[in-house]
Amino acid sequence: MIISAPTDYRKAAKAKLPPFLFHYIDGGSYGEHTLRKNVDDLAALALKQRVLNNMSDLNLSTEIFGEQMALPIALAPVGLTGMYARRGEVQAAKAAENKGLPFIMSTVSVCPIEEVAPAIERPMWFQLYVLKDRGFMKNVLERAKAAGVTTLVFTVDMPVPGARYRDMHSGMSGPNAAARRVFQAMRLPH
Numbered sequence: 001m002i003i004s005a006p007t008d009y010r011k012a013a014k015a016k017l018p019p020f021l022f023h024y025i026d027g028g029s030y031g032e033h034t035l036r037k038n039v040d041d042l043a044a045l046a047l048k049q050r051v052l053n054n055m056s057d058l059n060l061s062t063e064i065f066g067e068q069m070a071l072p073i074a075l076a077p078v079g080l081t082g083m084y085a086r087r088g089e090v091q092a093a094k095a096a097e098n099k100g101l102p103f104i105m106s107t108v109s110v111c112p113i114e115e116v117a118p119a120i121e122r123p124m125w126f127q128l129y130v131l132k133d134r135g136f137m138k139n140v141l142e143r144a145k146a147a148g149v150t151t152l153v154f155t156v157d158m159p160v161p162g163a164r165y166r167d168m169h170s171g172m173s174g175p176n177a178a179a180r181r182v183f184q185a186m187r188l189p190h
Contacts, residue, residue, distance in 0.1 A: 018184035029162025070100030082110025
């Protein structure tokens with residue numbers, strides 16, 4: 001497959017990944033109304049084209065939380081990144097660092113924070129789900145501090161997680177989910 005537009009990445013992922021992994025990363029909660037609205041709103045943004053302007057001093061860098069960034073964006077946390085590529089969180093952290101962007105490690109990463117943080121030189125950010133299990137919270141905060149995390153990104157959607165209908169159909173959850181995932185992975189082992 002030739003990747004010539006951003007939408008081609010979605011098609012390539014759908015062709016390569018087992019359905020449970022594709023639908024986990026591609027889907028949203030409930031009927032996905034908010035997901036569709038966000039996609040539509042983003043697509044409706046029109047960039048104003050400016051031609052014949054001097055662009056020699058173009059600079060999109062900025063400073064956030066005392067950190068210099070090449071662009072005013074960060075690589076957002078994605079749960080289970082290590083399921084999509086071998087040592088996925090390490091690869092993502094290195095890619096973000098190579099582009100001068102912060103990497104936000106997910107609370108539900110496959111690779112441990114103790115493996116990811118030493119793989120990069122810039123300070124790592126960490127997504128922290130606010131959970132009732134105070135022992136878990138204390139442990140993860142201690143580990144993040146020991147790993148040199150400089151910024152916590154709080155995510156507040158876990159106390160009442162949304163139902164992900166698509167995950168029930170794809171095998172990420174629901175009846176016989178484990179067996180369905182194994183079968184899908186055997187069909188698409190790469």
